[in-house]
Amino acid sequence: MTKGKRGIWIGLFSLVLCGMVFSGCSGSDAAQKVKVGEVTRSVFYAPEYVALEKGFFKEEGLDVELQTIPGGDKTMTALLSGAIDVALVGSETSIYVYQQGSEDPVVNFGQVTQTDGTFLMARNAEGELDWNNVKGSTFLGQRKGGMPQMAGEFALRKHGIDPRQDLNLIQNIDFANIASAYLSGTGDYVQLFEPQASIFEKEGKGRVVASFGEESGRLPYTVFMAKQSYIKKHGDTVQKFTNALQKAQNWVQQHSPEEIADAIAPYFKDTDKGIIASAVKRYKDQGTYAADPVVDEEEWNNLLDVMSQAGELKEKVPANAIVDNSFAEKAKSSVK
Numbered sequence: 658m659t660k661g662k663r664g665i666w667i668g669l670f671s672l673v674l675c676g677m678v679f680s681g682c683s684g685s686d687a688a689q690k691v692k693v694g695e696v697t698r699s700v701f702y703a704p705e706y707v708a709l710e711k712g713f714f715k716e717e718g719l720d721v722e723l724q725t726i727p728g729g730d731k732t733m734t735a736l737l738s739g740a741i742d743v744a745l746v747g748s749e750t751s752i753y754v755y756q757q758g759s760e761d762p763v764v765n766f767g768q769v770t771q772t773d774g775t776f777l778m779a780r781n782a783e784g785e786l787d788w789n790n791v792k793g794s795t796f797l798g799q800r801k802g803g804m805p806q807m808a809g810e811f812a813l814r815k816h817g818i819d820p821r822q823d824l825n826l827i828q829n830i831d832f833a834n835i836a837s838a839y840l841s842g843t844g845d846y847v848q849l850f851e852p853q854a855s856i857f858e859k860e861g862k863g864r865v866v867a868s869f870g871e872e873s874g875r876l877p878y879t880v881f882m883a884k885q886s887y888i889k890k891h892g893d894t895v896q897k898f899t900n901a902l903q904k905a906q907n908w909v910q911q912h913s914p915e916e917i918a919d920a921i922a923p924y925f926k927d928t929d930k931g932i933i934a935s936a937v938k939r940y941k942d943q944g945t946y947a948a949d950p951v952v953d954e955e956e957w958n959n960l961l962d963v964m965s966q967a968g969e970l971k972e973k974v975p976a977n978a979i980v981d982n983s984f985a986e987k988a989k990s991s992v993k
Contacts, residue, residue, distance in 0.1 A: 688720035689894050694741035696732045698725045700851045700936040701774035706921040708905035717897035727833040747804035748877045751979050756971045765980045767881035767899045767950035772870030773808035775848040778863040786866040788816035795825040797844030807967040809848050812872035851936030870943050876960045877952040896984050903988040914938040950985035
């Protein structure tokens with residue numbers, strides 16, 4: 658073999674070796690793909706959309722693919738099956754998995770909201786709410802065992818209303834269809850997330866008369882979670898993800914409802930920006946958006962009380978069994 662040909666072959670071999678070892682040397686810095694499933698599309702999750710729109714995930718070297726999977730049960734099924742890597746859903750779903758004795762439990766690692774996100778809308782209401790007027794009404798509720806329904810029942814009991822005895826409680830309507838069922842004339846009262854509540858108010862379809870977030874107190878209401886096996890295998894990715902979340906939480910705390918509405922508007926293309934800002938303000942005013950990703954003990958215990966009253970808790974599940982705050986604590990201390 659001539660010296661020239663030998664040089665060509667060595668060059669070609671080097672290129673092949675580079676591709677095999679480094680997946681194409683120039684691609685060694687490729688972003689880590691993370692598939693995320695959210696339980697619904699709501700202004701309630703503003704920090705998530707801020708993290709995407711402001712590029713905080715990208716800054717951490719992550720390529721986040723977001724999909725909406727209506728209903729906590731469906732979102733959890735997607736997580737357990739491996740269809741998604743991370744779920745943004747109520748912490749109660751991780752407790753249900755734990756109670757079933759899973760060998761690969763679902764672990765909460767980054768809190769997004771710390772109160773219930775639903776509001777009580779009355780079809781016909783004047784003046785201040787008299788909770789006694791709710792008795793005997795037709796109440797369009799949420800899915801049994803879901804966090805919105807349990808928090809709603811917790812608030813109703815606080816006001817002396819037995820959801821099972823004092824109401825005509827409707828729970829057989831799919832989560833994604835509750836708003837349209839109310840719009841069609843079902844129910845005197847309904848539990849709605851934002852921005853749907855503000856939209857219906859503007860259209861004269863009813864009036865928000867109470868906040869279940871204020872009524873039920875602080876809870877680890879919606880949290881980013883993943884299977885324990887995923888966290889063990891991709892700890893660095895989970896830390897980067899949590900860092901991006903903390904950046905978004907800082908941004909939300911520091912900006913006005915109008916500025917937040919501008920940032921998240923692409924996720925609500927059919928919604929007036931004034932409605933989005935109004936919804937964000939409602940959530941900010943009641944302290945719904947967590948300032949950091951840490952799930953604290955007091956919030957966790959309140960969640961257990963809410964679930965216990967609803968008859969959905971088989972045994973008290975200690976926070977350290979399915980909550981890993983190590984990523985959140987590190988993000989809280991390092992991200993400014």
